[in-house]
Amino acid sequence: MFTLEEIFPEIFEHEGKIFTKNLVPSVKVYGEKLLKIDNVEYRQWDFFRSKLAAAIKNGLNEMPIKQGSTVLYLGAAEGTTLSHVSDIIGKTGIAFGVDISERVMRKFIGMCEQRKNVMPIIEDARKPWTYKAFLEERKIDLLFQDVSQPDQARIFLKNTEYFLKKGSAGMLVVKAKSISQKSDVGSVFGKELGALTDQFKIKQVVNLKPFEKDHVLALCEKL
Amino acid sequence: MEQDIAQMRKALIRRAKKQVQERYSETDVDIIRAISVLGDLDNAFNLLAENAIEWYGGHFPELQSIVRDNEAYLKIVKEFGEKENISEKKLSKLLGETGKEKRIEEKAKSSMGSPVKKNALEELQLLASNALALKAERKKLQEFIEKEMEKLAPNFSKVAGGILGARLMANAGGLKQLAMMPASTMQLLGAEKALFRHLKNKKIKGPKYGFIYGHSFVKQVPGKNKGKAARSIASKLVLAVRADYFGNKKDVSKEMIANLEKRVAKLK
Numbered sequence: 001m002f003t004l005e006e007i008f009p010e011i012f013e014h015e016g017k018i019f020t021k022n023l024v025p026s027v028k029v030y031g032e033k034l035l036k037i038d039n040v041e042y043r044q045w046d047f048f049r050s051k052l053a054a055a056i057k058n059g060l061n062e063m064p065i066k067q068g069s070t071v072l073y074l075g076a077a078e079g080t081t082l083s084h085v086s087d088i089i090g091k092t093g094i095a096f097g098v099d100i101s102e103r104v105m106r107k108f109i110g111m112c113e114q115r116k117n118v119m120p121i122i123e124d125a126r127k128p129w130t131y132k133a134f135l136e137e138r139k140i141d142l143l144f145q146d147v148s149q150p151d152q153a154r155i156f157l158k159n160t161e162y163f164l165k166k167g168s169a170g171m172l173v174v175k176a177k178s179i180s181q182k183s184d185v186g187s188v189f190g191k192e193l194g195a196l197t198d199q200f201k202i203k204q205v206v207n208l209k210p211f212e213k214d215h216v217l218a219l220c221e222k223l
Numbered sequence: 224m225e226q227d228i229a230q231m232r233k234a235l236i237r238r239a240k241k242q243v244q245e246r247y248s249e250t251d252v253d254i255i256r257a258i259s260v261l262g263d264l265d266n267a268f269n270l271l272a273e274n275a276i277e278w279y280g281g282h283f284p285e286l287q288s289i290v291r292d293n294e295a296y297l298k299i300v301k302e303f304g305e306k307e308n309i310s311e312k313k314l315s316k317l318l319g320e321t322g323k324e325k326r327i328e329e330k331a332k333s334s335m336g337s338p339v340k341k342n343a344l345e346e347l348q349l350l351a352s353n354a355l356a357l358k359a360e361r362k363k364l365q366e367f368i369e370k371e372m373e374k375l376a377p378n379f380s381k382v383a384g385g386i387l388g389a390r391l392m393a394n395a396g397g398l399k400q401l402a403m404m405p406a407s408t409m410q411l412l413g414a415e416k417a418l419f420r421h422l423k424n425k426k427i428k429g430p431k432y433g434f435i436y437g438h439s440f441v442k443q444v445p446g447k448n449k450g451k452a453a454r455s456i457a458s459k460l461v462l463a464v465r466a467d468y469f470g471n472k473k474d475v476s477k478e479m480i481a482n483l484e485k486r487v488a489k490l491k
């Protein structure tokens with residue numbers, strides 16, 4: 001018998017693989033495997049394609065995204081990760097996906113047309129005031145950022161200033177390579193995350209090896 | 224509340240689609256049209272200018288060897304009409320100090336040209352001002368192309384130069400085709416005829432460059448090194464256009480240009 005264990009709300013595990021319930025049954029987003037159990041369709045969440053999945057696999061011990069959550073996601077790209085976020089938050093949640101590149105957003109917009117809880121915003125995450133109006137003072141439960149830019153910590157803090165309240169969660173993917181090729185990986189993580197400690201309590205730092213080289217995901221809470 | 228969200232979502236999707244459209248679908252088409260018109264305007268201007276110069280040459284044959292620039296020549300025709308009206312002072316006002324004003328006035332006074340009929344002169348001046356209008360349009364169009372190129376492919380247009388960049392893109396058939404292109408093809412864009420001749424008859428040497436020949440860096444190096452310069456430029460152009468097409472608007476052009484400058488200094 002096939003059994004799925006719910007490891008976080010709406011996130012399921014089976015034989016070391018993880019799944020979310022497909023919000024739009026029979027539609028794949030990025031070529032992932034679909035699985036049907038008891039008339040419910042699940043989508044496999046690929047550790048190599050999604051850093052959030054890699055973090056879960058590597059022992060993330062708390063998941064701020066739940067049914068009904070409001071998520072602001074910076075660096076939406078083609079929406080690979082966001083599609084699973086969309087599955088998790090379900091019909092009562094909202095996810096805003098921001099990305100600077102029209103190219104990657106083309107595919108993402110198509111996904112937004114099918115998934116009614118995801119909204120596309122093509123703007124530079126360095127300029128939160130350009131999309132502030134779209135969020136309409138909604139309380140953001142989670143600010144997620146994966147933009148691979150050298151000033152990633154600054155971008156994260158800038159958005160924090162605009163959108164996060166005390167107690168809100170933050171997840172920041174830090175790519176050491178994008179900061180400096182030379183300085184050693186460990187110290188870069190330290191330096192980048194150190195910049196956050198004024199504003200955040202850093203709860204956990206998950207290394208994304210072997211799915212991503214030189215990446216960590218930091219889970220934090222707004223002070 | 225739920226309705227608000229649905230409305231917001233629709234608006235955001237519409238907005239994003241429009242942004243994508245603006246970024247991709249039209250701009251390269253407009254630029255490709257414009258660059259073709261730019262060539263036609265050049266041809267039309269030259270044709271009209273040659274006619275006007277030949278016509279006015281009967282009246283003031285000495286002028287052509289002093290004023291080589293067609294545009295300046297036509298301005299003189301339009302402004303003064305009969306050569307007897309030409310004065311040093313007014314010339315420097317019209318064309319700026321060129322150091323030739325005095326000679327032009329002198330030559331006009333001692334010219335061996337024949338008088339021109341009043342109604343013929345009117346036609347001739349009209350011709351000159353039409354040609355000048357084309358020149359003005361050409362300048363405006365050039366600015367348009369440079370501006371649009373900068374928006375569409377900022378890195379590529381900085382490394383190539385706006386007009387050369389637009390020529391390359393038009394020849395490739397669009398930004399996407401350009402972004403897929405290997406450097407060796409980029410280097411020879413615009414040299415198709417020479418390439419075909421070479422392919423038909425291998426005794427004829429293959430071309431080393433196409434439009435890239437017009438790049439300011441190629442111009443700076445001696446003939447024997449132009450091929451090498453063209454190759455270096457082409458390799459950077461390929462990276463630049465890929466950064467624009469696939470990347471996220473990072474400016475990578477400065478480093479590329481600095482690199483090319485170093486390379487060109489060695490080839491001089």
Ligand SMILES: C[S@@+](CC[C@H](N)C(=O)[O-])C[C@H]1O[C@@H](n2cnc3c(N)ncnc32)[C@H](O)[C@@H]1O
Binds near residue numbers: 049
């Ligand atoms: C590594 S990808 C993100 C992948 C995505 N998180 C996923 O797992 O599906 C990084 C993205 O950040 C975007 N990006 C880079 N700089 C940005 C900026 N300043 N503002 C918004 N997005 C940016 C890029 O266009 C790219 O799509």
